[in-house]
Amino acid sequence: MPFEDDLGVALRQAGDGFTVDRHALVDAGEERGRHLVARRRAAVVGGSALALALVATAGAYAGGLLDGAGGSDGVTVAAAPTPDAGSATDGANGGGHGGAPSPRVGSGAVGAERMMTNLEKxxxxxxxxxxxxxxxxxESEGGAAVSGVxxxxxxxxxxxxxxxxxxxxxSQARQLTECGDKSLQGYDDCRTEQLPDGSKLLVYKGYEYADxxxxxKCWRAVLVTPAGFLVEASEWNAPAEKDAATTRPDPPLNxxxxxxxxxxxxWLPALNDLPAAEPEPGSRDAxxxxxxxxxxxxxxLELLAAPFGVPIASRGGEGSYGYLVLDDGKGPxxxxxxxxxAETTAGFTGADVTTESDGTKVKITQGSAGKAPGVVQWTVATLRENGLRVTVSAFNTANQNGGPSRPQPRLTLxxxxxxxxxxxxxxDRN
Incomplete structure (x- = not known):
């Protein structure tokens, strides 16, 4: 299956189970899909072949090396490679001058066969x-990866x-090593640990679907080192991630x-072959x-909701998507x-769309949401003349996969x- 098809499958799978503004999802699909797929590196087994649906995080790489003396208790970081040490960021004609830039991939020093051998080891x-x-x-733009049964x-x-x-x-490194809201994600257990060398480890035990x-079941471990190496492992209690009967109560690895x-x-040789990093744009503390x-x-969202004075039970999100669970004691x-x-005005052309004095278009919707009866969603979607789309939604539940926790959402329209x-x-500045 071509990588583009794998990407489409992965994005559809990653988005399954979420209820968000449809037009905002289309406009933010590339960015949000990149983050969501990074969380769930899809591996689909079919007969004797296994299709890897992997998305490399463009432009978000970090430099550094792992030292082989770390053992299973952690990894030790050595000096970062020199900028001219065969970086894949050079232009097609060398040195970045002329022609299209080369993809940010490794040299191919660690190929598919060696990755399979490494997993066996x-x-x-x-x-x-x-x-x-x-x-x-x-060497793959889809990322270095290996899967098996x-x-x-x-x-x-x-x-x-x-x-x-x-x-x-x-933000990606932080989000990947933080346990999300259990009421939203429905996992059984999630723990984080900082290793002696400063690496951050997350071990998550949840399900393929939150509902x-x-x-x-899907259990995973995520390791991010101080140098920016990211190693993600996932396992299931079935021979395939989806559409396969379970074969055991839990995945095999504790x-x-x-x-x-x-x-x-x-994994050290493959990680060292990946290109050096650049800081993630806008990743430093605001x-x-x-x-x-x-x-x-x-x-x-937390900043703008603060004046309402409603206690925040939990918060989370990634990049252009964020959420709060508010709890005033009458139900979360x-x-x-x-x-x-947005590049078009799609979704903002009907009779139910109003326009503010500055040209911002506003659309308000109210209706049912989620899979459980009685769950309602109130949404205010806005589109500014410069194409910035801001959509905020409130629910009368803390979990879209669960039942209602109160008659109406806590925030008013x-x-x-x-x-x-x-x-x-x-x-441009607050």
């Missing part, structure tokens, strides 16, 4: 058998590992074994003067914010309009 201490392996090497005699299970480099101080429509898998030194459009959506209420750029139409969205 990393799993060897567990004593099981690995079959149906498939992989991509460091692991059998320890207690039921076959899909296992995958992906390698990339990120800005260790960026648990099937019994397929928390300690998942940690050992992502910290294994077998100061008081940072404009709303340059903040993460979660930060912007989910609030979502989507920020994107007027308060949602205040957030979506805040003057700060038009400023």
């Amino acid at each position: 990393a799993l060897a201490p567990q004593g099981g058998k690995l079959t149906a392996t498939a992989a991509r090497g460091t 692991y059998d320890d005699g207690k039921g076959k299970a899909a296992v995958s590992v992906s390698l990339s480099r990120v800005d260790p101080k960026g 648990r429509r099937v019994d397929t 928390s300690a074994q998942l940690k050992s898998l992502v910290t294994s030194q077998v 100061g008081p003067g940072t404009p709303l459009k340059d903040r993460s959506a979660a930060d912007a 209420s989910l609030v979502q914010l989507n920020v994107s750029r 007027e308060q949602l309009k205040e957030i979506a139409l805040a003057p700060g969205w038009n400023r």
